[in-house]
Amino acid sequence: MKTLIAEVNISEGTNLDVVNQVKEALLEGGNIELVDLNSDKDHNRSVFTYRGEPEAVLEGTKRLSKKAIELIDMTVHKGSHPRMGAIDVVPFIPVKNVTTEEAIAISKEYGKYLGSLGVPVYFYEDSATREDRKLLPKIRKGQYEALPEKMQDESWRPDEGPFEFNPKSGATVTGARYPLIAFNVNLDTENIEVAKQIVKAVRGASGGFQNVRAIALELPEKKMVQVSMNLTNYSKTPIHRVYETIKTELTRYNVNIADTELVGPVPVYALEEMLKFYIKVNDDFTSEQIYS
Amino acid sequence: MKTLIAEVNISEGTNLDVVNQVKEALLEGGNIELVDLNSDKDHNRSVFTYRGEPEAVLEGTKRLSKKAIELIDMTVHKGSHPRMGAIDVVPFIPVKNVTTEEAIAISKEYGKYLGSLGVPVYFYEDSATREDRKLLPKIRKGQYEALPEKMQDESWRPDEGPFEFNPKSGATVTGARYPLIAFNVNLDTENIEVAKQIVKAVRGASGGFQNVRAIALELPEKKMVQVSMNLTNYSKTPIHRVYETIKTELTRYNVNIADTELVGPVPVYALEEMLKFYIKVNDDFTSEQIYS
Numbered sequence: 001m002k003t004l005i006a007e008v009n010i011s012e013g014t015n016l017d018v019v020n021q022v023k024e025a026l027l028e029g030g031n032i033e034l035v036d037l038n039s040d041k042d043h044n045r046s047v048f049t050y051r052g053e054p055e056a057v058l059e060g061t062k063r064l065s066k067k068a069i070e071l072i073d074m075t076v077h078k079g080s081h082p083r084m085g086a087i088d089v090v091p092f093i094p095v096k097n098v099t100t101e102e103a104i105a106i107s108k109e110y111g112k113y114l115g116s117l118g119v120p121v122y123f124y125e126d127s128a129t130r131e132d133r134k135l136l137p138k139i140r141k142g143q144y145e146a147l148p149e150k151m152q153d154e155s156w157r158p159d160e161g162p163f164e165f166n167p168k169s170g171a172t173v174t175g176a177r178y179p180l181i182a183f184n185v186n187l188d189t190e191n192i193e194v195a196k197q198i199v200k201a202v203r204g205a206s207g208g209f210q211n212v213r214a215i216a217l218e219l220p221e222k223k224m225v226q227v228s229m230n231l232t233n234y235s236k237t238p239i240h241r242v243y244e245t246i247k248t249e250l251t252r253y254n255v256n257i258a259d260t261e262l263v264g265p266v267p268v269y270a271l272e273e274m275l276k277f278y279i280k281v282n283d284d285f286t287s288e289q290i291y292s
Numbered sequence: 293m294k295t296l297i298a299e300v301n302i303s304e305g306t307n308l309d310v311v312n313q314v315k316e317a318l319l320e321g322g323n324i325e326l327v328d329l330n331s332d333k334d335h336n337r338s339v340f341t342y343r344g345e346p347e348a349v350l351e352g353t354k355r356l357s358k359k360a361i362e363l364i365d366m367t368v369h370k371g372s373h374p375r376m377g378a379i380d381v382v383p384f385i386p387v388k389n390v391t392t393e394e395a396i397a398i399s400k401e402y403g404k405y406l407g408s409l410g411v412p413v414y415f416y417e418d419s420a421t422r423e424d425r426k427l428l429p430k431i432r433k434g435q436y437e438a439l440p441e442k443m444q445d446e447s448w449r450p451d452e453g454p455f456e457f458n459p460k461s462g463a464t465v466t467g468a469r470y471p472l473i474a475f476n477v478n479l480d481t482e483n484i485e486v487a488k489q490i491v492k493a494v495r496g497a498s499g500g501f502q503n504v505r506a507i508a509l510e511l512p513e514k515k516m517v518q519v520s521m522n523l524t525n526y527s528k529t530p531i532h533r534v535y536e537t538i539k540t541e542l543t544r545y546n547v548n549i550a551d552t553e554l555v556g557p558v559p560v561y562a563l564e565e566m567l568k569f570y571i572k573v574n575d576d577f578t579s580e581q582i583y584s
Contacts, residue, residue: 186574239571261577262573266581266582272567276568279532279566281553281554291559292582
């Protein structure tokens with residue numbers, strides 16, 4: 001069985017009747033599992049997380065989108081979270097027996113559909129068509145309010161949909177991205193310089209691991225400092241390798257790891273990798289054996 | 293949400309029409325997830341593995357049992373697997389937010405029900421009422437064919453149901469047991485003596501860990517020897533502790549661990565324990581965060 005996850009962010013988190021109608025449209029097919037639905041009033045935004053076979057997820061996302069575009073009007077939207085569309089951002093995350101290429105194909109089909117409904121669509125992350133469209137904040141810069149001006153500028157020609165401002169629906173960002181793991185390592189010291197040195201050592205941008213984004217943080221209440229990381233590809237850059245590297249690098253400062261934090265969802269496949277490293281489980285093992 | 297697993301072994305693996313009717317009776321309630329159904333012709337036996345809220349699992353097991361008793365006739369049963377009843381053995385396995393005590397209570401209610409249908413019932417494992425009824429092989433000794441004689445002997449008075457031989461249905465063993473983990477450690481040597489020494493070191497019966505059963509095996513094809521283990525309580529005796537102990541004990545023989553095998557289902561909670569040990573994940577983490 002194949003599993004693809006979609007994490008759809010829509011610009012409505014206050015009117016729960018609207019959120020509910022969107023949800024009903026999503027679940028109409030009956031072949032999708034809604035994992036989480038989070039509506040935030042301050043953000044005035046809801047995040048639908050659901051999973052299923054790739055085709056089922058694609059169809060569900062189409063149904064959801066059609067309904068959301070019908071009910072949400074960006075000309076009156078207010079909320080504290082950055083946004084530029086009624087359907088703001090739609091990542092497709094390959095989870096089980098789905099390649100990144102398949103997830104990209106799904107995101108492209110979805111983008112085409114949304115474009116056909118009159119919404120300008122930009123592909124990001126693994127689906128990006130241009131280097132400067134890889135990251136969401138870059139594409140969303142200036143938010144909804146900047147769209148009329150952007151739509152005058154050839155460099156903002158969308159990947160799908162009309163090259164003109166859509167006042168009611170704004171614009172949408174979609175694409176495939178690998179599951180992200182939020183992994184924080186707390187150090188047994190209050191010396192932020194140590195955390196900064198570790199960040200430098202492990203972060204891709206400064207010569208460390210390719211798929212690690214990292215920042216150094218102070219945790220005054222805990223009397224510690226933290227290396228706060230996003231691992232953007234746990235297959236190529238597994239958790240244990242980052243952990244062991246930090247442990248080793250810390251020896252020169254005579255500092256220990258106090259503890260670590262895995263924040264939010266963690267794919268079971270990332271744990272399989274750890275079993276193989278720490279207790280040498282052989283290749284007969286598959287994460288299908290793990291149950292909860 | 294609570295999750296209890298039942299693993300029902302029935303004495304029919306050849307006539308798939310019967311197996312199917314039993315399955316339909318189980319799933320009638322609609323609130324149970326059938327995880328696995330394995331029918332073996334040589335064994336002439338089927339194993340239903342399913343999960344759900346404890347009450348739903350209890351009700352489903354009752355429905356399944358009523359149908360199985362109706363359709364299966366032990367007077368004509370032949371198969372290579374040891375068995376003593378139409379419903380042979382029914383372990384209830386607490387998996388998520390269910391205590392062993394709750395699982396015991398469910399098994400007792402189930403035993404009472406089955407007894408009321410005229411089947412002698414023995415409680416085993418954590419539900420055992422006597423020390424000599426803890427283990428299945430002891431209770432099942434002599435199999436179905438020995439039942440007429442046993443039923444003449446006061447020491448075989450069942451825990452539920454009539455104290456007389458039931459030719460059509462035989463007798464049933466049920467009870468709560470902790471999830472079992474089959475964990476094999478392959479050693480980089482062909483010297484069986486080393487494996488025997490390790491078995492002695494880790495096995496509960498010889499002074500090792502309370503919840504470890506172990507034997508030493510030769511693996512001539514792999515040119516290795518194996519410490520083959522069942523961990524019967526991964527909370528009290530976690531995988532990593534057994535692994536690290538074996539690793540340490542091996543140093544005196546200058547032998548390394550070649551690799552290890554996790555065979556069959558592994559509860560995700562057992563992995564949580566490992567995350568905490570190997571990468572110091574703190575207590576904010578719960579296995580609810582793990583998805584597949």
